[in-house]
Amino acid sequence: MTDTLRVAIGQHSAAGREGPNQDFHGAMLPTGHLLAAKGIALALADGIGSSAVSQVASAAAVRSFLDDYYATSEAWSTRRAAERVLGATNAWLHAQNQRSDTARFDRDRGHVCTFSALILKGRRLHLLHVGDARVYRVHAQALEQLSDDHRVQLSSVESYLGRALGVGPHVEIDHRSWEAEAGELYLLATDGAYARLDAAAVHAALAAAGEDLDVAAQALVVQAHARGSDDDATVQLLRIDALPPADAPLHIATHEGLAWPPALRAGELFEGFRLVRELHQSARSQLWLSTDEATGRPVALKLPASELREQPAQLERFALEEWVARRIDSPHVVRAATPERPRRHLCVALEYIEGQTLAQWMVDHPRPPLDAVRALLAQIAQGLQALHRREMLHQDLRPENVMIDRQGTVRLIDLGAVHVAGLAEATSDPRAFAIAGTVQYTAPEYFVGPGGSERSDLFALAVLGYQMLTGQLPYGLEAARLRTAADARRLRYRPLRQFRPELPAWLDAVLQKALQPDPARRQEAVSELVFDLHAPGAAFLRTAPLPLAQRHPVAFWQATTLVLALAVVVLLGLRAFGH
Numbered sequence: 138m139t140d141t142l143r144v145a146i147g148q149h150s151a152a153g154r155e156g157p158n159q160d161f162h163g164a165m166l167p168t169g170h171l172l173a174a175k176g177i178a179l180a181l182a183d184g185i186g187s188s189a190v191s192q193v194a195s196a197a198a199v200r201s202f203l204d205d206y207y208a209t210s211e212a213w214s215t216r217r218a219a220e221r222v223l224g225a226t227n228a229w230l231h232a233q234n235q236r237s238d239t240a241r242f243d244r245d246r247g248h249v250c251t252f253s254a255l256i257l258k259g260r261r262l263h264l265l266h267v268g269d270a271r272v273y274r275v276h277a278q279a280l281e282q283l284s285d286d287h288r289v290q291l292s293s294v295e296s297y298l299g300r301a302l303g304v305g306p307h308v309e310i311d312h313r314s315w316e317a318e319a320g321e322l323y324l325l326a327t328d329g330a331y332a333r334l335d336a337a338a339v340h341a342a343l344a345a346a347g348e349d350l351d352v353a354a355q356a357l358v359v360q361a362h363a364r365g366s367d368d369d370a371t372v373q374l375l376r377i378d379a380l381p382p383a384d385a386p387l388h389i390a391t392h393e394g395l396a397w398p399p400a401l402r403a404g405e406l407f408e409g410f411r412l413v414r415e416l417h418q419s420a421r422s423q424l425w426l427s428t429d430e431a432t433g434r435p436v437a438l439k440l441p442a443s444e445l446r447e448q449p450a451q452l453e454r455f456a457l458e459e460w461v462a463r464r465i466d467s468p469h470v471v472r473a474a475t476p477e478r479p480r481r482h483l484c485v486a487l488e489y490i491e492g493q494t495l496a497q498w499m500v501d502h503p504r505p506p507l508d509a510v511r512a513l514l515a516q517i518a519q520g521l522q523a524l525h526r527r528e529m530l531h532q533d534l535r536p537e538n539v540m541i542d543r544q545g546t547v548r549l550i551d552l553g554a555v556h557v558a559g560l561a562e563a564t565s566d567p568r569a570f571a572i573a574g575t576v577q578y579t580a581p582e583y584f585v586g587p588g589g590s591e592r593s594d595l596f597a598l599a600v601l602g603y604q605m606l607t608g609q610l611p612y613g614l615e616a617a618r619l620r621t622a623a624d625a626r627r628l629r630y631r632p633l634r635q636f637r638p639e640l641p642a643w644l645d646a647v648l649q650k651a652l653q654p655d656p657a658r659r660q661e662a663v664s665e666l667v668f669d670l671h672a673p674g675a676a677f678l679r680t681a682p683l684p685l686a687q688r689h690p691v692a693f694w695q696a697t698t699l700v701l702a703l704a705v706v707v708l709l710g711l712r713a714f715g716h
Contacts, residue, residue, distance in 0.1 A: 141379065141380070141381035141382065142172065142177075142257075142259075142379060142380060142381050143377075143379040144166070144177055144257065144375060144376060144377055144378060145348070145350050145374075145375075145376040145378060146164050146166065146177075146179065146350060146373070146374065146375055146376075147346075147349070147350020147351040147352070147353050147354040147372075147373070147374040148162055148163075148164060148179070148350075148351065148354050148371075148372065148373040149351065149355040149357075149358045149372055150162055150356040150358065150370065150371035150372075151358050151359075151362065151369070151370055151371075152369050153329060153362075153366070153367045153368040153369045153370070154367040155367070155458065156186075157192055158192065158369045159183065159185075159186065159191050159192040159195060159250075159369050160181065160182065160183050160184070160195060160327050160329070160369040160370070160371040161181065161182050161184075161192070161195040161196040161198070161199045161200075161371075162179075162180065162181040162182075162199060162325075162371050162373055163179075163180055163181075163199045163200065163203050164177070164178065164179045164180070164203075164373065164711045165177065165178045165203050165207065167207065171207060172258070173563065174211045174559070174560075174563075175206065175207050175211070175218075175256075175258065176215070176256050176257050176258030176259065176563070177256065177257045177258075177375075177450055178202075178203060178206060178207075178254060178255070178256045178257075179254060179255045179256075179325060179373050179375055180198075180199045180202050180203060180252070180253070180254040180255075181199065181253055181254075181270060181325050181326075181327060181371050181373055182194070182195035182196075182198040182199050182250045182251060182252045182253075182270070182302070183195060183250060183251045183268065183269075183270050183327040183328065183329075183369070183371070184249070184250045185245060185249050185250070185298065185301070186368070187245040187246060188245060188246050188247055188248070188249060189246070190233075190246075190247070190248055191247075191248065191250055193248060194230050194233075194247075194248040194249055194250040194302065194303055194569070195250040196253050197229070197230065197248075198223075198224065198226050198230070198250055198297050199252075201222065201225075201226045201229075202219075202222055202223065202226065202252075202254060202680065204217055204221055205222040205226075205425075206222050206256075209221065209222065210464065210527060210559065211464075211559050211560070211671070212461075212464055212527040212528055212557050212558070212559045212560070213558065213559045214528055214558040214559055214562055215256055215261075215263045215314070215559070215562060216263065216265075216312045216314070217528060217558070218559070219256065219263070219265045219310070219312075220265075220310050220312070222310070223252065223265065223267075223302070223310050224307070224310075226302060227302045227303060227305075227306075227308040228305070228306060230247075230248040230249070230250075230302055230303030230358055231248075231303050231304070231305060231306050233247070233248045233303075233501075234247035234303060235555055236393050241437045244303075244304050247303060248303045249298075249301050249303040249304055249687055250268070250301060250302050250303065251267060251268020251269055251270045251287075251298070251301050251302070251327075252265070252266070252267050252268060252270070252301075252302050252325075253265070253266045253267075253268070253270040253271070253272055253284060254266070255272060255323060255325060255375060255428070257317060257375070257377065257661075258562065259380075259381060259562065259563030260316060260317055260380050260381060260383060260563070261314055261315065261316060261317060261562060261563070262314065262315055262316075262317045262323075263312065263313070264283055264284060264311070264312065264313040264314070265310055265311070265312055265315045266284040266285070266310070266311040266312075266313075267297060267300050267301060267302060267308060267309070267310050268287055268298060268300060268301045269286045269287060269288045269328055270284070270300075270325070270326065270327045270328065271282040271284050271286070271325070271326055271328075271331050271485075272323065272324070272325050273323065273324040273325075273326070273331075274321065274322070274323055274324075275322040275323065275324050275336060275339055275340075276336060277336070277340070279336050280324065280331075280334075280335065280336050280339070281709040282509065283313065283378060284311065285311060286349035287299045287301070288542050292466065295597075297473075301386030311553050314562075317377055317380060318377070318379075318380075319377055319378065319379055320376075320377065321376070321377045322339075322343075322374065322375070322376050322377075323374070323375040323376075324339060324372065324373070324374060325372070325373040325374075325375075326357075326370075326371065326373070327368075327369065327370060327371045328368065329361065329366050329367075329368030329369045329370035330357065330358060330361040330366065330370035330371060330372050331361075331370070332361075332366060333360070333361040333364040333365060333415055334357055334360065334361055334372075334646045335365045338357060339353075339357065342354075342356040342360070345364050346387055350374045350376065353374060354372040354373065354374050358370045358371070358372050359550075362625045363514070373651055380428050384467055384622075395480060395481065395483040396435035396481055396482050396483070397441075397446065397482070397483060398440045398441070398482040398483060401425070401440070401658050403415070406430065407427075407438070407482070408429035408438075408480050408481070408482055408484060408486075409429065409430050409431060410425075410428065410429055410430065410438050410486065411427060411430055411522070412425050412426075412427050412438070413425070413426040413427055413428060413435075414426050414487070416437065418442075419442070420442055420456065420486055420578070421439055421441070421442050421444075421445065421451065421455065421553075422439050422440060422442055423439070423440045423441075423442060424437060424438070424439050424440075425437075425438045425439075425440070426438075426489060426674070427486075427605060429474065429475055429486075432475070433473070434474070434489075435489035435491050436474040436475070436486050436487070436488070436489055437474070437486075437488065437489045437490070438474075438484060438485070438486055439455075439458070439484065439485040439486075439487065440483075440484050440485075441455050441484075443614075449508050453484075454554065455485065455553060456483070456485070456502050457552065457553055457555060457557070458485050458487070458552040458553045458555075459473050459485040459486065459487065460552070461524075461529065461552040461555045461557065461611075462487060462552060464527060465523050465524060465527060465529075466523070467519065467523035468519075468546060468548070468674065469516050469517070469519045469520030469523065469546070469547055469548055470520045470524065470548060470549050470552075471487050471488060471490065471540075471547060471548050471549065471550045471552065471572070472487065472488045473486065473487060473488070474486040474487050474488050474489075474659065481689045487550075488610055490540045490542050490548055490550070491542060491543055492540055492541050492542035492543050493540070493541055494536060494537050494538075494539060494540055494541070495513070495536040495537075495539035495540075495541060495547075495605075496535075496536035496537050498513075498536075498541055499536060499604065499605055499608070502605075503608060504637070505606070506642075507606070507640065507644070510602055510605045510606055511667075511670050511671060513541070513547055514598060514601070514602050514605075514666075514667060514670065515667050516530055516547035517534075517539060517549065517598060517601065518598060518663040518666065518667045520547070520548065520549040520551070520593050521534070521591075521595075521598065522662075522663060522664060523661045524549075524555065525594070525662075525663070526561065527557075528557070528558035529555050529556065529557050529558070530555065530556040530589050530590070530591065530593065530594055531549060531552070531554070531555055531594050532554045532555060532556050532589060532593070532594070532596060533551060533553075533554035533575065533578075533598075534549070534578055534594060534601065535575045535577075535578045535597070535601075535671070536598035536601065536604070537551075538550050538551040539601070541560065551614055551641060556589060567581045576616070577600070577610055577614070577616065578597045578600050578601070579597070579616070580591075580592070580593035580597065580656065581596075581616060581619055581625040581628070581654045582638055582656050584616075584619040584620070584625070585619050585620065585621055585624065585625050586622070586625075586656070590656060591662060591663070592656040592661070593656065594663065595651055595659055595660060595662070595663050595666055596651065596652060596656070598651070598663055598666065599611075599648050599651035599652050599666065600652065602648060602670075603633055603648055606633055606636075606637055606640065606679055607633050607636040607637055608635075608636070609631070609636055611630055611631055611633075611648070611652050612629070612630065612631070612652075613631070615628055615629075616628060625654040625655075626654065628654050630649050630652055632649075633645055633648065643673040643677040643678050644670075644673075645679040646673070646676075647666070647669045647670055647673055647677055650669075
């Protein structure tokens with residue numbers, strides 16, 4: 138347990154008057170990096186009394202959740218990771234029922250159970266729930282129920298479980314998330330316990346047990362049975378003693394304990410890499426072409442600039458690039474250069490891509506054909522999709538961050554601005570969705586909205602497509618001057634056919650939709666934009682032709698001037714003849 142996140146946990150379970158205990162519970166309190174990356178988890182499940190095998194279901198649900206949740210990608214949000222694990226568990230339980238001659242036709246005799254879990258990650262609590270176990274926040278005078286009972290009431294005395302694990306091939310899991318506070322106490326309980334307990338009983342058990350929450354949980358289970366419960370009873374208690382600071386950095390654990398790199402020169406051997414020549418230098422980093430001594434492969438070795446020494450947030454971003462690269466497997470995203478191996482100094486090693494940036498490609502192809510642009514956008518989109526599948530946003534998509542190698546393969550580079558849902562949710566730092574990229578390619582919602590989404594990367598992709606075709610930006614520099622939502626509504630898209638009148642009208646319609654200031658009005662995913670660029674639907678094909686003033690502005694104003702001049706001549710002539 139770290140000094141910044143401290144909790145106390147207590148739990149106890151006991152069988153009712155009949156049969157074995159069909160409840161199951163467990164908790165995980167990891168240490169070190171796993172604590173920061175995944176948090177603390179408590180889970181309980183309650184089997185149904187009509188089934189002789191539901192205790193197998195409840196044990197499988199809790200064990201698989203606590204094992205598999207901590208094995209999911211650190212990039213995933215807590216909700217996605219938990220729902221993936223519970224979805225797999227539900228599918229397994231349902232498959233067991235389908236193999237049974239009795240449970241296939243009567244779910245009340247199958248592998249079915251309720252499930253509830255609390256996960257404390259960083260400063261946020263996450264509730265996952267299905268069934269009729271309950272999760273409470275304990276107040277001085279009351280128990281605040283945080284979960285919903287998935288029980289269908291037929292009458293005042295009859296009801297049945299409407300939702301549970303194992304009932305069908307798919308299951309809907311309730312999810313809630315909120316900001317935790319130090320000093321809070323939470324109670325998880327099955328119906329055999331909570332039906333006989335109240336806030337006074339909880340506080341009395343806590344006062345009698347002192348600091349031992351296991352003793353308090355046991356006392357509550359005993360009391361529930363003493364008050365008339367004849368069902369299996371399980372109680373879990375979670376007390377939050379301390380939380381990490383709100384501005385805690387991203388927890389990627391890649392630069393902790395590493396020394397600052399010394400000044401280097403070409404030809405030197407550094408961390409197993411032979412430096413060849415410097416490729417680039419900026420205010421944030423220094424990039425070297427190097428050779429991996431172990432494999433002989435060329436490597437792009439990135440070292441932090443000295444200015445980053447006093448900027449811990451920027452150092453986290455620097456280290457993030459290789460962390461992300463190791464978790465993405467796509468031919469369209471830059472890869473980490475070597476398997477993870479011990480290092481003594483802070484550096485980032487990525488594959489070396491021999492080719493040119495998209496910025497240079499645009500210089501070389503000032504008026505490219507539509508097919509060439511579509512082909513490049515499709516590859517960029519595949520790289521973005523690889524990130525989006527991991528709940529990551531690139532956030533800095535611009536011509537300089539797209540490489541085209543000598544075989545024509547496109548790769549996204551510079552992953553230091555990537556937003557990772559699984560890392561960002563652990564902190565309430567307002568910088569989580571701060572503008573990280575170049576403003577000309579940044580979607581309006583970063584300036585005046587709730588922050589980025591996959592549609593924000595889609596916006597940047599459309600800007601690239603527009604720029605490749607025209608050499609211009611769709612909103613000029615106006616998008617970078619946004620300060621209010623009203624400013625965003627006043628943005629006016631400049632039709633690309635002002636610059637390329639030979640391009641089809643539907644292309645303008647497709648790009649204009651992708652470049653809407655309101656993200657809800659854009660395509661839903663980058664794959665949809667790519668599809669529209671290759672096979673525009675009827676809505677795009679019905680697009681009205683541009684007015685002459687937009688298609689040929691110079692000719693329009695020349696004609697307008699000529700007409701006005703003729704009108705003036707006619708009027709002067711009429712006046713001269715006395716009319």
